[in-house]
Amino acid sequence: xxxxxxxxxxxxxxxxxxxxxxxxxxxxxxxxxxxxxxxxxxxxxxxxxxxxxxxxxxxxxxxxxxxxxxxxxxxxxxxxxxxxxxxxxxxxxxxxxxxxxxxxxxxxxxxxxxxxxxxxxxxxxxxxxxxxxxxxxxx
Numbered sequence: 001x002x003x004x005x006x007x008x009x010x011x012x013x014x015x016x017x018x019x020x021x022x023x024x025x026x027x028x029x030x031x032x033x034x035x036x037x038x039x040x041x042x043x044x045x046x047x048x049x050x051x052x053x054x055x056x057x058x059x060x061x062x063x064x065x066x067x068x069x070x071x072x073x074x075x076x077x078x079x080x081x082x083x084x085x086x087x088x089x090x091x092x093x094x095x096x097x098x099x100x101x102x103x104x105x106x107x108x109x110x111x112x113x114x115x116x117x118x119x120x121x122x123x124x125x126x127x128x129x130x131x132x133x134x135x136x137x138x139x
Contacts, residue, residue, distance in 0.1 A: 004037075008061075016052060020052055022053040038070045039070070044067050045063060046121075047125045104116045
């Protein structure tokens with residue numbers, strides 16, 4: 001496969017900057033995969049799992065909301081949060097998911113509800129990434 005340049009940034013740091021063969025990202029309308037020579041595109045990224053493929057390797061991340069820009073064989077993704085599978089603490093993710101679900105069941109104000117919903121989405125994404133990591137390690 002023909003490689004292209006990919007940059008993934010969060011507010012804290014540049015998490016990836018290099019040549020890749022394929023990017024798969026979650027969007028509001030489902031997953032999108034980008035290969036070299038992709039049509040120019042700007043799209044929103046939804047909380048979920050991002051996959052970076054390069055030379056037979058696959059890196060899996062949990063990402064938060066953001067956007068993705070494709071232009072002239074360069075893809076730039078900017079997300080509020082991004083964590084590689086290896087750095088996710090499964091127990092903390094489970095606890096945070098449960099806390100968010102508990103908050104959402106309570107009669108809370110709209111701001112707290114929005115925060116809880118965001119926390120829930122982020123931790124569901126983190127748990128999906130962990131699940132994929134477990135499946136791949138058992139092959």
